[in-house]
Amino acid sequence: MFRLEQFDYSNKTVFLRADLNSPMKEGKIISDARFRAVLPTIKYLLEHGAKVVIGTHQGKPYSEDYATTEEHARVLSELLDMHVEYIEDIFGKYAREKIKSMKPGEVAILENLRFSAEEVKNKPIEECEKTFFVKKLSQVIDLVVNDAFAAAHRSQPSLVGFARVKPMIMGFLMEREIDSLTRAYYSKERPRIYVLGGAKVDDSLRVAENVLKKGKADMILTGGLVANIFVLAKGFDLGRKNVEFLERKGILKYVDWAEKILDEFYPYVRTPVDFAIDYKGERLEVDLLSDERRLFDEYQILDIGSRTVQKYREVLMNAKVIVANGPMGVFEREEFAVGTVGVFKAIAESPAFSVVGGGHSIASIHKYGIEGISHISTGGGAMLTFFAGEKLPVLEAFKISYDKFSSQFS
Template identity: 45%
Template sequence: MIKVSDLSIPTLDDVNASNKKILLRIDINSPVDKKTGKLLDDSRIKAHAYTVKNLLERDNAIVILSHQGRPGDDDFISLQQHAELLSKHIGTNVEFIEDIIGPYAIEKVKKIEKGQIYLLENVRLVSEELIEAPPAQQAKTFLVRKLSPLFDIYVNDAFAAAHRSQPSLVGFPIVLPSAAGKVMEKEVSALAKIFNPEDSPKIFVLGGGKVSDTLKIIEHLSKNRVADRILTGGLVAELFAAAKGINLGKANMQVLESKGLLSLIPRARKLLLSGAPIEIPVDFITEKQNGEISEEPANNINGIIKDIGSTTIEIYSSFIKEAKVITMRGPMGIIEDERFRNGTKSLLKSAFESPGYVIIGGGHMISMVEKGIEINENKVHISTGGGALLLFLAGDKLPALEALHLSWVSKGGKS
C-alpha cells in the first residue's frame, strides 16, 4: 500500500494476484519514424516488461491493453511492433491480437491459459477511449462492460497516462479488484517522497521553456510550503529575473516578449513578494551577435542568455548536496546546442553525487542523463510520465490514481 497525499494506492502485494486472469493496462506509447512507421525508442516497453514478468512469475494469464498515438496523427499505428519488442524484453512470446472488444478478441481472451500473454490492438481504435469522463460513467462503456467479466483483477501500470480519465484507465477499477503495477508503484512511491514532510530539505530544480506550466508548479509548491528551495534556470529564470527588476537587456526581453511571457511577470513578482524560496542565477553564459560566448553577471547582460554561469552552478550545487529530496524538471540552458549544456550536466552530476533521493522528469532533462552512466535505482528515479508528473507537481489530481484509491476503499480496503 502506498500513501500519497490523501490517497491509498493498492499494489500487487495488497491483492491476490496469483493464478488469475489479469487485465493489465500499460503505456507503451512510443515515438514513431514518420517515414517508415517504425518505433524509434522502446524504453517504455522495456520498463513495463518488468511488471509483465512479475505477473507471469505468479502463474497468471495476462491480457494487455495500451494505446499508441491518436486518430489522425502520424504516430497512430498498430501495436504489432510493440508486441514483438515486448516479447524480446520479457523473453516469452507475447501474442498480438488484432482486435479489442470484437468477437475474435472475446473468444481468445475466454480461452487464454496460465502462462500466456496477449496484447490487444491499439485501444484508441475504440472511440470511447477518446472521451474523458468520471470513473462511474466510464465503467458503463462498452469497453469495460465487454472485457471486465472475463477477468479476475485489473492492474494499472500506466503512470504516464495517469492524468487521463479514459475507460481503460478509470473504468475497470470500479468493477474489478484493482492494483498498481510495478512501474506505477515505483512512480507513486517517488511522488510520495515529494510531499512527505519527513523527507526534508527538498530542492526543486526547475528550468526549460514550459514557463506557464512551471509557474503553476511553483505556485503550488509555495502555497503548500513543500519546497525548501526552488532553483530556476532557462526561460523560467529569465522571467523571475525580469520580475525582480534585473535588467536583462533589450534582446533578452524581446525573447520573453516573442514567447508571450511578459504577461506572466506579475504572477512571478507576486511569488517573489510572497517570500517563495526562489533562487535566481547570479550569472549567465551568453552569446553575442558575432557568435562570441562569454560569462556575464546577471546585473550586466549584453548577450543573449544561453545557460547558467559557473558561480550559479557552484551555488546551486551546494544547495543540492544538502538536500534529502531533489526533483529536477527542465534544463538550465539551450541544451539543443552542445555549447550550452554545462549548467544542466553539472547540476545532474551534483544530484547524483549527493546523498539525497533524486527524481528526474521531463524529456529534455532525461535526455541529459549520460548514456552509460550507472544509475543507482535506490536513490535515483527517472519518471516515465511527463504530463502526469507535471500535473501532480502542480497540485492537480491524477484520475487513474483516484480510481485505484476508490476501488480499494469500495472493496473494503482501509483508507
C-alpha cells in the first residue's frame, strides 16, 4: 500500500478523504477530536507544496446533525491557523473551477459529500468508479489520500472509487490505525483479552465468534447491552423491564446467537456478576444471584456493578493484548460511569498493548481524562469489522491502487 512519504506533492492537487463527521449541537461542532486526528496529514501535504481539497460526510440524510461543511471549514481554519475555503459544491462546475484556481499551500473543503445521492449507497469499486462524483472530480485532482479510517468499512465513491483512476495513498492516521489493529489482531502474546460493550450487539457477536474460533482471544469480557444479551443466553432472568427494553431496541433476537457462541466457548466469555440501577434517584448495585434482582422487573440496568469492575480489572492487569469497544453502561450520567471508567482505567494501567475504539468509548476516555491506552481508534464500526475478520473495502481499495500504479511510482 502507498504511504505518504513515497510521493512528491509539489504543485499537486490532492483530494484528501477525511472523516470529520462530528457531533453537532445547534449547528456547532462540539468535538474536534476527528479534526485533530487528521492534522498531521494535512500539515505534511501543505509543507510539501500540495493544494489540499478535503472531502468529508456529516450525518445522515434527515438526521439532526446532517449539515453543510461550512462549520467544518471554520474549525479547520482555527486549528490550522489559516483560511480554509468552504466550497458550496461537490463535483459541479463551480467546485471544479474553484479547485483549478487553488495555489500550493492552500486548503479547501467540499460540501458534505452525502449531499450527493451517489455517496449514500455502498457499491462495488467497479460501480463507484463509474459515478459522476469520480468522473468529474478526477479531472481536477492528481492524487488521492485517504485518512478516513472511521469509514473504512464502507464502499462508496469518495472512499474507494478512485482506486484505479488515481494513486490512492494512506494518510498518517490510516497508517497508524491499520498498524495498531494489525498488531493487536495477529499478536501471539497471551493472554489476549477482548472487552465488548456498548449497543452494537450484532457487530460485537461477530467479533466474539471470529476471535474465539480463530484463537485470537483468550477471554472476552462483556458490558453494556452486549453483556445483557450474553447474561440472558446463560439462562439468567434480567427482569421484565430490561427484556422489554432489549425487545424495543430490536436486539433480543440475538440471544440465540449468543447461546451458540456460549455452547462452544462458555468458559471464555465472562459476564457481569452485578449491575447498577437508578433506584429512587440513586445508584443501587444489585447482585445477579441475590433476591434483590426482582428489582430488574421495574428498573432498567444502567451499568455493571463494582464487583464486576474488580473482577474485570484483575483479568486486564494480567493481559498482554487488550482490544476494547463500547462503554460498560450509561457513562453520560456520572453515577453510572463507574463501570466504564473503572474498566478503561484498568486498561490504561495494564502493561498490555491496548486498542480501544468506538465513538462512545472515545467520548468517555476524554471526559474522564483517562491516559495510558496504547492506541485509541477513531473508528467503531470499522474497527469491529476488522476484528470480525471481514474485509474492509477501503483496505482492499488501497491494495488495488497499489497494484495498478506501483510500477509508475516505485
